[in-house]
Amino acid sequence: MLAFALAVGRAQLSTRIPPGAAAQFMVPQPAVDNSPPENILATAEFDPPVVRPGEKTFYRVTITATENSIKWPDKIPAPPELRLGAVARGQLTQPDGMPFHPVSGFVYEITALALGHFVVSNFVVQVGGSSVEVPPASVDVDGHGVTLPARKLSLEVSETNLFFGQPFRVRVILPAAPGNQIEALRDVQFNGDALLADRLATRRSVETVNRGGQLMPAFIFETAATPLVTGRLNISAQGFTAGSEFGGPVVISGPVMFPSGPPKYVLLVSDWVGLNVRPLPSEGQRPGFTGAIGKFLADRPQLSTNRIHVGEPVHLKFAFHGQGDLTRFVPPELPRTSDWQVIADNPPDNGFTLIPLTDEIQATPAIPFSCFDPSAAKYVDLTIPSLPVTVVGEDLPLQLAASDDEAGSAAPLKLSGLALMPGKTVASLKPLQLRGWFVGVQLVPVMVFFALWQWDRRRRFLEAHPEIVRRRQARRALRYERRQLKIAVEAGDSAAFVSHAADAMRIAVAPQYPANPVALVGGDVLAQFDDAARHGPAGVTVRKIFAAADEQFSIGAKGRADLLALHFEVDAVLLELEEKL
Amino acid sequence: MRWHRQILLVAVLFGAVICRAGTANDYFKVGLEMSGAGQLPEAAMAFEKSAQMQPASGTLVNLGIAEWRRGRAGAAILAWEKARWIDPFDSRAGADLKFARTAAQVDEPELKWFETASTWLPPNAWAWLAGASLWLAVGLLVLPGIFRRRKAGWHSPLAALAFGIFLFTLTANVGVVSRTQIGFVLKKNAPLLLTPTRTGEVISTLTAGEPARQLRSRGNFLFIRTQTESGWIGRDAFGLVGD
Structure with missing residues (x-):
């Protein structure tokens, strides 16, 4: 493709700018034609002058005056066989020579409806308060003639x-x-x-x-x-x-x-x-939409450096490319953040100059941006992601001059070295005084002292009532003897049965006297029953047990079996005695 | 079976504590390496993570040094104050605090007498001491009677001494609680606002490391009182020692 530029036009004449007005003009301007209105020319023509019926032709009027100064009539004197379309008008600033000539054009698209020779007669238009005559123009509508196509864009x-x-x-x-x-x-x-x-x-x-x-x-x-x-x-x-x-x-x-x-x-x-x-769809719109419509892609943003000091500018460069029209591409808006000062690049460059205002920053701000893809009829997120940066704060002294210590602050002249071990640790910096569990721990001694007090009270009570202790001990011993009785019955050991049965009865009645169980005999046991029971089955059982206990080594095999058969009666006696404990 | 479960539970808890301490130590080592390599932000981050997992005086001293060397006076002073909070006898933290306050031209927090007393021991020690002295006094008075032992001659003086210690520790404990409201300005030229809003009128700007007491809070703002004035400050610009 051959490309070259044609610099067309007349050479600029040197123009003398009056003193004091030089600042008003950036470019020397040609003089404007201010000749009298009688010099204004008007021409009229049909293009093409010969058409067939139904074909279109253009009725064109050209006047050497500015368009604004021409008061164009609403209707022009055209025959009814010519159907007029809308009028188009325009103005040309004609740089042809000096002075500067304005040229205005008026064009009607006309359709011929019948055969014949038709004339748009002359008429007058007002131009800047003067009358200018537009000459007549004619068109031939011929069904057999050779016609040229109308010239149009x-x-x-x-x-x-x-x-x-x-x-x-x-x-x-x-x-x-x-x-x-x-x-x-x-x-x-x-x-x-x-x-x-x-x-x-x-x-x-x-x-x-x-x-x-x-x-x-x-x-x-x-x-x-x-x-x-x-x-x-x-x-x-x-x-x-x-x-x-x-x-x-x-x-x-x-x-x-x-x-x-x-x-x-x-x-x-x-x-x-x-x-x-x-219309653009309202749903699905993403943040950062600036009106960019097309199919765009975003390159990965580039940061000039990722290690900066507070107040030091860093440049964030980003680029978009795609199928859309980039001439009307509106770049992302400046992000608003209190941590960064953001300055946009001058167009056509795309990028931001970012200045960190604090050393708390760990990343550049994400810059929301999106475009609308007309082919997919949806919004596309093109947000520029945040990039990690390290912001170093201001330089603080690592060493003090000796003169700084004149006030006698006894401050060391430099920082200490690093600790090589973590040192003393705590679970939390929140003190125990403000933690709920510590208050709970303080309740533990309270509870211990309360328990001790209760224990002491009980002890004093039992000391005042020893029968309670004896009965409790008797019940405990009785439970032991009953377990032994059960074992003896299951083993068929009549001697053990008799011995434990007698001991159990003695233990059960001992607190009633009170006396040591070993010192009691069958009569002591029988004394705990009323007369009916004493002469009834319970008394018989007690007597048999104690008699057998006294003679157990002289009892034969049959007698032993009879004794083991008494275990139900013994249980009944023991239950009755236990109830009295 | 119950015994087995209890042993297993204790083992798991002990393992968790060991793992936590191990991770904190790992971060501490990373922080030391980063400091040696001059990567101060990374070192500060590692020390901070280690301190978050297990606050330790040495870790906080190193965090303060890293923060100071990267230019953050407020964060450095706060870290050293935390180190002294854990261990009032840590000489490095005290020396670095003096150095930093001389270099940054900021004052120490003004402490009341009971707050000064509370700095003599670690905060938790005062709590345990208060509990132990109280129950020792109560025990000396009550237990001989319960256990039917004759009161020895030293029982009563010791109980009186324990009770006296308890009364003194009460004031120290109040001082500890009071000191938890003391904090330090973290950011340079942090604005002190008239109202707890972003657009609030700026009363003055505070120096990084300047001490103040938090009186109340509202949203993202804290109402603080410095040694000369009061106003609102953003939460991110102020750090408490006991946090």
Whole structure:
């Protein structure tokens, strides 16, 4: 691709700026034509002058005056066989020589409804308080004649289904004039509903385009536009042909021919193009959305260094790239944090200069950012993550000068060395006085002293009532003897049975006297029964046991078996005696 | 079976204590290595973790040294004060505190008499001493009668001495509790606010390491009283010794 810039235009004349007004002017400006109104010229024509019925032609009026000064009538004297469309108007600041000439154009798209020769008669328009006559113009509507296509612009857009605020590319194409001569296009404007066209990110080029199957060179004006309303939008483009006055750099591909001679400024318009603009979804929106719409990717952020002092700036560089239009890319907003001072880079650089304000910081702040991906119709999180940093505080002295100690503070002149062992440890810095369990521990001695007091009281009580001790001891001994009785019965040991039965009876009645159980005899046991029991089965059992205990070595085998059979009666006697304990 | 369970429980608890101490020692060693390598933030972090797991006077002395060398006077003074809280007899902590206060031109906290008395022993020692002296006095008075022993001549003087010690330790314990409200400003030029809000009017700015007493708290702010004025300060800019 051959690229070069054409610097078209006349050489700047040296302009004398009056003293005292020099500061008012950044660039020397050409003088404006302030000639009397009678010099204003108006022309009118049909393009093309011959059409078939139903075909479109353009009725074009050019007036050498500013557009604002022209009071254009609502209706023009056109015959009813010509159906008029909406009027397009524009103004060209014609830099052709000195002084500066304004040129305004008015264009109607006209459809011929019948055969014949039709004339739009002359009419008068008011220009700056003066009357200027627009000459008549005629068009022939011929059903058999040869007609030339009307000269107009083509408008191409990169997307027709858009989201609100989504930038898209717009191409205004001016095909070559007959003879393949390329004309420049100037003062391009877009007509339509709430469309923001970028006047800075424009591109002019001459390329080969396909028109109706025929390849031809064309002048292309390209820029980015952004819809600012939702719904169905219609846009069109208009611009003035300017001969070889390109007015800026142009990229040219392939061989082209430029017209010679002075340019002819003709206002051309394009057909209307429909756009469908949808609103951005409210759900799923992520923090840090600045209006970036497109398919973007974020590179890993880079920090110039990760070890800094308080107050020392560090640069955080980040980059986004993708398929979206980066000319209208709005970078992330400055993060608000009390720990960092944040300064954004000057565009087009992307990055922040971060200044730590405290040494408590361990990481850079995360910078929320997100974009809307129109192809997926959802928001994408592109938050710049926080990066770990080490912030070193201010330099404190490690050693004091000897003069600092003049006040006699007895402070050491330098810090101590590191401790090589952890030293004395505690479970917690919270003192025991404030811990609940320590108060609980103090209850333990209280409980011990209370228990001792209770024990002492009981002891004194038992000392005053020894029968309680004797009965308790008798019951304990009786339980032991009954276990021995059971063992003797199970073993078939009649001698042991008799011995333990007699001992148990003695133990059971001993507290009643009180006396040592060993000193008691069967009569002492029988004395604890009433007369009926004494002469009843219980008395018989007691007598048998004590008699057997006295004669146990002289009892035969049968007698021993009879004694073992008494164990139920012995149990009954012992139960009765135990109840009296 | 019950005995086995109890032994197992004691073993698990003992193992947990050993593991905790082992991890704290590991962090302590890492801190020493980092300090030797000049990586002070990392060293301070290691000492801080070790101190969080098991507060120790030597660990806190080293934490203070690391913080001081990395330029954080407030955190260093607080660490040394904590070391002295654990062990009032730690000479290094005391010497470093004197050095730091001379270098940073900040005062020591003003202590009341009972607070000064409480610095003579570790805080926990006062608590145990109070409990032991009280129950010793009570025991000497009560136990001979319970156990029917004749009171010896030394019983009563010893009980009186124990009770006297108990009364004195009460004041020291009050001093310990009172000292838990003493803290130190951690950040340089920390704002002292009129109201406990972010946008509160700044009364003055405090020096890192300046002592103050916490009087009350509200949300993320503490109401403190320095030696000259009172106001609100952010929780992150103030550290208590007993925390």
